[in-house]
Amino acid sequence: MNVDRFELLELIGEGPLGKVWKAIDTGDTRICAVRLVDETDVTRVEALLAAARRAAAIRDPRVVEVRDAGTHGGQVWVSMELCAGRTLAEVLAEEGPFAPERLVEVGCSLCAALEAGHRGGVVHRDLQPSSVMLTGAGIKVMDFGLAHARESTANGRYASPEAQLGYQVDRRSDLYSLGVLLFELATGSAFEHPEDDAPLALGDQLPPALAGVLLRLLHKDAGARFRSAAAVAEALEKSVATASPRRRRWRWVGAGLALAGLVAVGLVARHRFGVLVPTSTFFVGCSVAPSGLQNSDAIRLR
Numbered sequence: 001m002n003v004d005r006f007e008l009l010e011l012i013g014e015g016p017l018g019k020v021w022k023a024i025d026t027g028d029t030r031i032c033a034v035r036l037v038d039e040t041d042v043t044r045v046e047a048l049l050a051a052a053r054r055a056a057a058i059r060d061p062r063v064v065e066v067r068d069a070g071t072h073g074g075q076v077w078v079s080m081e082l083c084a085g086r087t088l089a090e091v092l093a094e095e096g097p098f099a100p101e102r103l104v105e106v107g108c109s110l111c112a113a114l115e116a117g118h119r120g121g122v123v124h125r126d127l128q129p130s131s132v133m134l135t136g137a138g139i140k141v142m143d144f145g146l147a148h149a150r151e152s153t154a155n156g157r158y159a160s161p162e163a164q165l166g167y168q169v170d171r172r173s174d175l176y177s178l179g180v181l182l183f184e185l186a187t188g189s190a191f192e193h194p195e196d197d198a199p200l201a202l203g204d205q206l207p208p209a210l211a212g213v214l215l216r217l218l219h220k221d222a223g224a225r226f227r228s229a230a231a232v233a234e235a236l237e238k239s240v241a242t243a244s245p246r247r248r249r250w251r252w253v254g255a256g257l258a259l260a261g262l263v264a265v266g267l268v269a270r271h272r273f274g275v276l277v278p279t280s281t282f283f284v285g286c287s288v289a290p291s292g293l294q295n296s297d298a299i300r301l302r
Contacts, residue, residue: 004072006034006079015130017146018075022082032067035078035146047149048076055144060116062109064133064142078146085135088185092129097188100210104236106139107182111233113141114178118171118229123148125169127177128158129184157191161220172222175232179217186214209239 001008006023013020018037025032039045052069059065065081088106092098098106110132117124124131126147133140156164160176163169180191187205206214213235219225226232 033080033082037076039076040074051145051149052078054122057120058117062113062139064140083133083135083140085133087130088132089129091134098185103186104240107236108233109139111229114174114229117144124174172225175217175225179214209242213239
């Protein structure tokens with residue numbers, strides 16, 4: 001099947017923003033992805049084309065490249081970079097909640113993608129796990145700004161309170177959506193907006209510093225959220241640095257317990273059998289034995 005200059009090869013996705021096909025651009029013979037949106041309303045057609053042009057101006061390796069857009073037979077088509085991988089929604093369903101370190105890594109990449117769009121004046125407006133691909137090279141954010149052209153497509157669970165009320169939104173609305181996305185990756189549970197002024201609690205599922213970042217992202221008042229995606233990335237990185245000393249202490253405690261166990265085994269062996277125990281047994285993980293001893297030396301336990 002052909003649409004305009006594209007030969008459609010395989011249907012690879014479908015949702016509120018239409019169908020996505022793997023295709024060949026016969027103009028330059030490149031393999032690409034083509035999104036087809038059924039739309040005949042002139043105003044919405046123009047809005048979709050304008051959104052595609054703004055998205056095409058975003059240049060960042062973490063954002064799916066939009067190459068071109070046009071109309072054909074009552075449809076709007078958008079030509080995009082074809083990415084191989086899984087959506088974050090698929091990864092979460094198959095692998096379960098993300099560990100804090102992985103959550104921060106994905107979160108910082110998402111912040112970089114959002115910052116690239118925001119610098120160009122583009123608000124995503126529909127950030128969610130199904131609009132982010134995880135590829136061999138990292139994450140890829142899809143559909144920057146396209147949801148705004150079809151207002152009915154925005155997913156309420158990820159939309160900010162101001163967006164749900166129909167108010168004008170800015171980059172801080174994307175940061176709220178980012179908070180919902182990270183909450184779901186961290187917990188494996190669907191996010192539910194708190195009723196009225198009920199406090200939002202994350203329990204003990206996350207390190208306190210990381211939970212604090214998510215709580216600020218999910219604040220109902222846009223003015224209480226972070227000012228930019230770059231500021232969120234900085235806070236996420238600091239949350240990992242804050243937790244690191246504790247993790248290091250526990251690693252040393254574990255190593256100490258293991259060493260104590262080895263020493264106890266050596267003592268028992270010496271007491272019962274008079275066995276000589278090599279130094280390397282007691283200095284596990286050290287490339288050089290303590291001063292005055294070689295790895296081939298033996299210590300007689302007394």
